[in-house]
Amino acid sequence: MPGPKFAILTATHEGTFDYLPYCIESARAQVIDGPDQYTYQHVIVSDGSERAWEYTKAEAERDSRIVPVYLEENQGQVAALRAGELALINASLDALHSRGEHVNETYPNYFIVVDGDDGLTPTALSDYSETSRQQWKTTGTIPGVMFGQAVIIDEHGKTLDDVPHIPGYNNIPDTSDVDSFLAHMKVCNHLPSKPAFHWEFFHLSRIPPMINGERVVCVDWLLALSGLKMCRIKQQPISGYVHMPTATSYYRVRSGQASLSESANGAWERERVALVNGEFDPFAPESGAILEACQTLGLTPSRLALREMMAFETRGLPSS
Numbered sequence: 001m002p003g004p005k006f007a008i009l010t011a012t013h014e015g016t017f018d019y020l021p022y023c024i025e026s027a028r029a030q031v032i033d034g035p036d037q038y039t040y041q042h043v044i045v046s047d048g049s050e051r052a053w054e055y056t057k058a059e060a061e062r063d064s065r066i067v068p069v070y071l072e073e074n075q076g077q078v079a080a081l082r083a084g085e086l087a088l089i090n091a092s093l094d095a096l097h098s099r100g101e102h103v104n105e106t107y108p109n110y111f112i113v114v115d116g117d118d119g120l121t122p123t124a125l126s127d128y129s130e131t132s133r134q135q136w137k138t139t140g141t142i143p144g145v146m147f148g149q150a151v152i153i154d155e156h157g158k159t160l161d162d163v164p165h166i167p168g169y170n171n172i173p174d175t176s177d178v179d180s181f182l183a184h185m186k187v188c189n190h191l192p193s194k195p196a197f198h199w200e201f202f203h204l205s206r207i208p209p210m211i212n213g214e215r216v217v218c219v220d221w222l223l224a225l226s227g228l229k230m231c232r233i234k235q236q237p238i239s240g241y242v243h244m245p246t247a248t249s250y251y252r253v254r255s256g257q258a259s260l261s262e263s264a265n266g267a268w269e270r271e272r273v274a275l276v277n278g279e280f281d282p283f284a285p286e287s288g289a290i291l292e293a294c295q296t297l298g299l300t301p302s303r304l305a306l307r308e309m310m311a312f313e314t315r316g317l318p319s320s
Helices: 014-028 050-062 077-099 124-139 178-188 199-204 219-231 258-264 267-276 288-297 303-309
Strands: 005-012 039-047 066-071 110-113 145-154 196-198 241-253
Touching: 005 014, 005 077, 014 039, 014 050, 039 050, 039 077, 050 066, 066 077, 077 219, 110 124, 110 199, 110 219, 124 145, 124 241, 145 219, 196 199, 196 219, 199 219, 219 267
Parallel strands: 005 039, 005 110, 039 066, 145 241
Antiparallel strands: 110 196, 145 196
């Protein structure tokens, strides 16, 4: 059986356009040891940026692994990532209807959210693939969430020792207990690296675009928290989270970027508290507004249909 299939989801806008080539090349530079080790698709959502859309379309013409998606107006990262995921759902359903391929053969096993100004280290996907394989060999389960360390860089690509506004960014506890991990995350208030979420966690998690009237700014952080919470109640064959000591991503700190000022106002803390206090349900069904947005994008809003067509017992199991 082939190795895992990854979907790298990137939402890019005018503010990160200059770094988009770096992000794309970091995906192309992935080390692949064999044809069945893993495969990936890079879904790039141009969130209100005409320049990014034109550039992404040109890149997709020479690289079939790139899936371009266009939003005419900047709708924020949550809406952009959702549009990217729906594009993959639509593509899988199209493959089912036109070529008779099973959805399992086309839909990703893991999703990785990579911002338009960030990137993956060359061995990120091979490390995630091998980690998934090893857990399957030893326990008969596959990880629900995988993540490693981050290499922190500035706007010029120079390596930094730490993230100024997130002290302890890479200080991850050596624990397999989810509650202990969540307690640590409460202290450092951020998730390092770019986690690989099993498709079901990503698929089920419904992070809202706004919380208490303010735009969500740290989507991957909330996805990871909801996924980790899900790990505690999920039954086999999907089980737990894995922290790898290797570097899997580049996290760029830019002077003047929104997160620097927003973090000072406690955005991450507000979003975390909202999740913990149950102010929104990350596993709630689609709302009417989301279904309407799907129709506007011309995408198939059939998450339940996709779920029913996928053979859960064999989804995402690495080759032996």
